[in-house]
Amino acid sequence: MLLSLLYNSGARIQEALDLCPGAIRFEAPYYVRLYGKGRKERICPLWPETVALMKKLLERQPRAPDERIFVNRYGEPLGASGVRFKLAAYVAAAAKTTPSLRLKHVTPHSFRHATAVHLVAAGVDITVIRSWLGHVSLDTTNHYAQANLETKRKALEQVGVPAEGNRPARWKRDADLLAWLDTL
Template sequence: MSDASVDDLVVDYLSHLAVERGLSDNTVAAYRRDLDRYRHFLAGRGLTDLAQVSAVDVSEFSRDLARRDLAPASVSRAVVAVRNLHAFALAEGRVGLDVAHEVSPGARPRRLPKALSIESVEALLDSCDTTTVEGLRDRALLELLYGTGARVSEVCSLDVDDLTPVLSDPQQGLRLFGKGGRERVVPLGSYAADAVRGWLVRGRPGWAASHGSGSAPAAPALLLNQRGGRLSRQSAWAVIQRAGQRAGITEHLSPHSLRHSFATHLLDGGADVRVVQELLGHASVTTTQIYTLVTVEHLREVYRSSHPRALSSDERDGPTTPVGTTD
């Protein structure tokens, strides 16, 4: 049997992933499924030796997956697995050429971020009962997320001293530290500032006083849990879930939902994409531009529903039953 037997190489490569690279069982299982598809495809073409495989074969495998109505992301993942198998075979000296390295896995479809409507955001914020300490904390969290577009990790890491200068002089802006420690300054709107003041004056002191002596002091943290410790990202996620339930929002919610909504509503209001890039802390404007696709789709929907000549009468009324037929 050839040293480049497809079956043997797949077994050896999967062992390499599990033992030498330490990948999880689920990841190795995904590779196994994709490479099993590849093995069967090659066998159907009479190819049992990887050294016999050409770049055309790899490209045909990709097209075969697409014809099977697999999701583009699944096709892309399978082609990546095949490319990695060929690269492994070359590195192990079991083939003399990597024929798969130029075969593109294809671009994964971009998932448009889901933004809430302004009405849904207002319902979410208004669902917090600010007559309670928990409600004051939750309102401050949500207003900060939506009012600044910050990541949940950035908000949860804020200390009281980070807000004190801004609350006394809003012109200073709020300093946030994002990915890679990159610093940016964002405006703090009046709604967010009022919510933070309410929490600092009427809510936080009680929870800070309940902080146990057996854990690290919570004094610096802006947002606290009921035990007086710093609010975690996981707890912030739970706050948003509960607020969504109270507000009757059935859409999927996460802390990023408010960040997405922040960006989309700014662009809908006419903000320049470069300004939104700075506010979000994106290193590249390309990342921010995905939000422009959301607003274009929103504009298209508004146009189709509002302009008298955007749709024909048939399109507006929907499909009708042809004359002479019944249903």
């Protein structure tokens, strides 16, 4: 549930760990109220699937509206180090079927980063993403847009130029585009 929430909302780990049931809207439109750096409040939409998982968790482990949702095995509020420990175990288990995960450094912040990159890739306006992630500065959010351009440039480099005889009739090498990509 916690990992789903991290990706769905782009929450910082402490924002998610501080979450109480009273901060979640369980009826459509679904959302979560997060408190970020400086206790700044922001509202993030939630998928119905994330809300359903949250409902199941709260059915199994009921909480008062102002009580933290995520707790350790002793019933104490879960800490970021506990999340990192469990996440490392999940990644190690997943690496048995997906060996490339062994080369990845997956942290709770990786989910926030993935949310931002996927929102940029989906064409969401950068100011909306800034608000979604709770960034004070648009410069911080622009980092994700630039990273996405870099990913595209690297992808283009990996695509070989078709041999002269194998090029589709509409394919034309664009020198201006290639020159622009080299500036990135």
